[in-house]
Amino acid sequence: MKHLLTLALASAWNRRFTLTLTLAGIALSVAMLLGVERMRTAAHESFAHSISGTDLVVGPRTSPVQLMLYAVFRLGEPTTNMKWASYEELARNPDVAWIVPLSIGDSHHGFPVVGTSAEYFDRYRYGLSLPLELSAGRRFEGLFETVLGAEVAERMRYKVGDRITLSHGTGEFGAEHSDKPFTVVGVLARTGTPVDRSLYLSLEAMEAIHLDWQGGMRIPGLSIPPQFAKKFDLAPKEITAALIGLKSRARAFQVQRTINNYAGEPLLAVLPGVALNEMWSIVAVVENTLLLVAGMIVVIGLSGMIVAVWAGLNERRRELAILRSVGASPVDVIVLLALEGLLLTSLGVALGYGLLTVLAIAAAPWLQARFGVVVPAWPGGREELALVGLVFAAGLLAALLPALRACRLSLADGLTPRL
Amino acid sequence: MPQGALVEVASLLFRWPSASTPCLDIERLTIDAGERVFLFGPSGSGKSTLLALLGGVLTAERGSVRVLGTDLTSVAGRDRFRVDHVGFIFQQFNLVPYLSIVQNVLLPCRFSSKRARKAVETDGSPLDAALHLLDSMGLGASLRERKATDLSVGQQQRVAAARALIGAPELIIADEPTSSLDADARQAFLRLLRGQCDRFASTLLFVSHDRQLAATFDRAVDLPAINRVVPDGSTR
Numbered sequence: 001m002k003h004l005l006t007l008a009l010a011s012a013w014n015r016r017f018t019l020t021l022t023l024a025g026i027a028l029s030v031a032m033l034l035g036v037e038r039m040r041t042a043a044h045e046s047f048a049h050s051i052s053g054t055d056l057v058v059g060p061r062t063s064p065v066q067l068m069l070y071a072v073f074r075l076g077e078p079t080t081n082m083k084w085a086s087y088e089e090l091a092r093n094p095d096v097a098w099i100v101p102l103s104i105g106d107s108h109h110g111f112p113v114v115g116t117s118a119e120y121f122d123r124y125r126y127g128l129s130l131p132l133e134l135s136a137g138r139r140f141e142g143l144f145e146t147v148l149g150a151e152v153a154e155r156m157r158y159k160v161g162d163r164i165t166l167s168h169g170t171g172e173f174g175a176e177h178s179d180k181p182f183t184v185v186g187v188l189a190r191t192g193t194p195v196d197r198s199l200y201l202s203l204e205a206m207e208a209i210h211l212d213w214q215g216g217m218r219i220p221g222l223s224i225p226p227q228f229a230k231k232f233d234l235a236p237k238e239i240t241a242a243l244i245g246l247k248s249r250a251r252a253f254q255v256q257r258t259i260n261n262y263a264g265e266p267l268l269a270v271l272p273g274v275a276l277n278e279m280w281s282i283v284a285v286v287e288n289t290l291l292l293v294a295g296m297i298v299v300i301g302l303s304g305m306i307v308a309v310w311a312g313l314n315e316r317r318r319e320l321a322i323l324r325s326v327g328a329s330p331v332d333v334i335v336l337l338a339l340e341g342l343l344l345t346s347l348g349v350a351l352g353y354g355l356l357t358v359l360a361i362a363a364a365p366w367l368q369a370r371f372g373v374v375v376p377a378w379p380g381g382r383e384e385l386a387l388v389g390l391v392f393a394a395g396l397l398a399a400l401l402p403a404l405r406a407c408r409l410s411l412a413d414g415l416t417p418r419l
Numbered sequence: 420m421p422q423g424a425l426v427e428v429a430s431l432l433f434r435w436p437s438a439s440t441p442c443l444d445i446e447r448l449t450i451d452a453g454e455r456v457f458l459f460g461p462s463g464s465g466k467s468t469l470l471a472l473l474g475g476v477l478t479a480e481r482g483s484v485r486v487l488g489t490d491l492t493s494v495a496g497r498d499r500f501r502v503d504h505v506g507f508i509f510q511q512f513n514l515v516p517y518l519s520i521v522q523n524v525l526l527p528c529r530f531s532s533k534r535a536r537k538a539v540e541t542d543g544s545p546l547d548a549a550l551h552l553l554d555s556m557g558l559g560a561s562l563r564e565r566k567a568t569d570l571s572v573g574q575q576q577r578v579a580a581a582r583a584l585i586g587a588p589e590l591i592i593a594d595e596p597t598s599s600l601d602a603d604a605r606q607a608f609l610r611l612l613r614g615q616c617d618r619f620a621s622t623l624l625f626v627s628h629d630r631q632l633a634a635t636f637d638r639a640v641d642l643p644a645i646n647r648v649v650p651d652g653s654t655r
Contacts, residue, residue, distance in 0.1 A: 003529035003530065006529075007515075007518075010517045010518055010522075011517050013517065014516065014517030318512045319515050319516065321509075322509075322512075322513065322514070322515055322526075323515070323526075324476055324498070325474065325476070325501075325507035325509070326502055326507070326526040326527045326529075326530055326582070327498055327499060327501055327502025327503075327527065327530030327531055328498065328530060329498035329499075330498075332498070332530075412436070414467070414468070414471035414476045414477050415467065415470065415471045415474065415476050415507065415509070415594070416467040416471070416509070416594075
């Protein structure tokens with residue numbers, strides 16, 4: 001067996017230029033397959049870990065998935081708001097233990113700005129019910145004060161005491177609220193959730209920066225300096241969503257029904273877990289399609305290997321006859337060719353892994369900032385191992401095709417290949 | 420010199436899988452141990468097929484092929500038997516192109532522990548045996564680590580002979596090894612090959628379509644004369 005491996009290695013090395021191309025194909029396709037799988041797992045995990053301890057998410061009537069996306073994951077934009085009066089009504093519900101308002105829509109260099117109450121820092125939980133913690137400074141107390149997520153502070157190089165201005169809307173180039181700068185008073189510790197990408201300020205501050213705005217535009221000729229903002233009524237009129245904790249989880253469905261039938265305005269309450277499941281079931285089609293396409297690409301990569309080895313067989317009939325003459329059995333011929341295929345597959349998988357690791361490390365900051373998804377650089381879970389196993393099985397199968405042909409040729413040729 | 424029959428072919432019938440008529444039908448062919456036999460046959464007369472049968476690469480439809488008393492039509496592990504007891508030299512393209520010359524010579528020792536052991540007995544180690552043989556075949560040290568494909572045809576044939584001889588197999592089968600050599604190289608090759616067969620006490624079966632070479636052998640066998648299949652495919 002060892003001498004066959006030596007022979008297979010020497011033979012492959014002799015054809016290294018052709019085989020390198022084949023190898024590149026396999027490596028790229030494996031990197032793609034594992035990359036898709038890893039992104040999928042990473043997305044699932046980061047979404048599932050983004051919220052815990054919240055029993056209901058409430059917002060204006062829309063689709064449950066959309067509400068979850070903007071209220072919890074800060075992806076997309078709310079199209080309508082819910083009235084402050086509705087919020088107060090909900091807060092009076094005897095089943096509600098706590099309720100935290102969220103006002104979303106502004107941004108700072110692409111990072112979402114969230115208007116909320118200071119209670120948010122106590123109530124919001126992520127991962128396995130972990131609370132938010134400040135890594136520096138304190139919570140907001142004054143009007144023009146803001147607390148930053150870890151990612152925002154790190155990427156923008158902000159520290160406590162810096163003054164920043166917000167943009168209107170969620171685009172990178174929205175109009176600036178430059179007349180009312182904010183002071184950074186606190187930075188949150190990293191959580192690996194969308195919290196890291198958000199800026200937090202009070203609902204009153206949210207009202208204040210929009211005092212002289214109407215319909216997404218600054219009102220021409222009207223400018224209210226920050227020192228006068230406090231003279232206005234800064235009580236919020238509208239919010240975009242609210243997080244609710246219940247006294248008893250068992251009441252979740254009843255409270256949900258009550259909210260969904262609320263007479264004041266059309267509202268929607270969702271259970272985060274149920275909404276996430278709904279989201280996965282929608283995304284599953286895309287995920288499976290992606291995996292299927294990636295799988296097909298691996299098949300193409302391995303077909304390249306079959307073609308390369310198969311095409312080389314005719315030139316190698318002489319070589320195989322020589323090996324037969326010095327004692328190689330037909331089985332040895334199969335093993336020799338299969339070893340070559342396995343060798344290519346193994347190298348392909350290894351290179352694919354390497355490529356993926358490099359890519360994952362290189363793209364990690366971008367993926368985290370852009371999508372809040374942490375893609376691990378190192379091999380993931382059992383699904384990934386199963387995929388690698390499948391690739392190996394397919395590689396062995398692909399190697400056996402030319403191997404069996406080589407065996408058949410060699411049996412037909414005897415010691416004198418008829419070329 | 421060893422005595423007795425080394426090769427015994429009896430009532431042999433062989434047909435290629437795709438052919439309707441037999442290729443070989445030989446009543447009897449015997450080669451004694453230590454003999455130098457010249458097997459003559461024009462091209463297409465089934466010479467190479469007979470050699471493949473003697474090496475156990477092909478198996479007969481009927482009859483027996485005995486080498487060293489072992490029937491190759493029945494024995495399992497024919498491939499092992501072949502490398503243990505038989506060394507082959509072909510007409511051309513004898514060498515594995517991606518192995519060095521020394522590695523080519525060492526091939527039989529890789530597949531057969533018996534050949535490796537004998538090489539140790541004669542020269543101390545398989546590598547020394549290979550180097551000694553290459554030296555005896557007139558291939559200097561400068562050539563040894565070269566790629567097989569860098570050599571001239573004559574040099575390649577001598578490497579092939581060294582490979583056939585390493586580990587002293589009982590039978591050397593040479594299938595037209597000189598037909599791509601010029602007259603001088605042919606004589607030199609034959610001299611070297613015979614010298615080494617003497618050294619290892621190996622029996623030599625030398626096949627050629629060139630009758631002129633027959634004179635230097637102990638005995639000449641005319642394949643068309645013993646093969647009952649006539650060229651049109653029918654059996655005599």
